[in-house]
Amino acid sequence: MPELPEVEVIRRGLEPLVVNRTIQTVLSDGKKLRTPVPLKEMEAVLPGRRITAVNRRAKYLLIELDDNSLLVIHLGMTGRLGLFLSSSEPQQHDHVRWRFDNDRELRFNDVRRFGSIHILAAAAVSRLEKDVIKNTGPEPFDQRFTGSYLQQKAQGRSRPVKSFIMDNCIVAGIGNIYANESLFAAALNPIRPVNTIGRQRWERLATEIRRVLAWAVECGGSTISDFLNAGGSPGYFQMHFKVYGRTGLACPVCSGMIRTIKIGGRSSFYCDRCQK
DNA sequence: ATGGCCTCCTGTATGC
């Protein structure tokens, strides 16, 4: 589900709800996520700890505690986080709950269980980028993310530009929706081999990626079937999709027909008149 | 080393 904009929207919503709350207990339904839930480790680290900040790196949420330990949450395809009264009935697929000192609890709900949860004790936080978020490229809003950076990373490679920008080693946080929308905005055909793209085009792509992502955050993310922010509200960026999911419909620029192909097993939508 | 394919899991839509 969530790509960078959705994770950022959740981060912003969660922050005022959980900062300065103290975690009392951790509960799990015992189901494993993408990786086993580190319940024992969380029980050793979290009780009595106060949350000091909620940050984001790539599509990971970083919940920081007052002893510098770190709770890391990835939402996979269908993960959701929300704050509920502790006395309310957990819902189906509520896999992990963190109970706070104010009769509320944060719940991680994930139908497909492609999400993951990691805990780093204070002494192990330096291992975040090594053990949890491995090989991850710059954030799209980082100064290092430029056209010349992309061009340099593309040197000697022939893969399609769409799989290139969805590769988190190259740039963090871009998934299938925003890859499609950014490539449309930059007028680049998703199958175009990266070694055929010139400097100007890379600059334009970097600019459009930032513009599309920032706009999506402003819209509260994209809700296709089940994305909700931390307060339970949907996003509205899907109203602004120009190509994603619009197979057979008219291109909003030239009125040509939007086509679909599979690239790396993922549906890819584009206008072959506008995108070269 | 690079890039493509498969897999994890559940739910929903579509077609016969």
Next chain:
DNA sequence: TGCATACAGGAGGCCA
């Protein structure tokens, strides 16, 4: 109606 198949926001592992 029932059943089979395809597909869905991610990403790591495996193979050629």
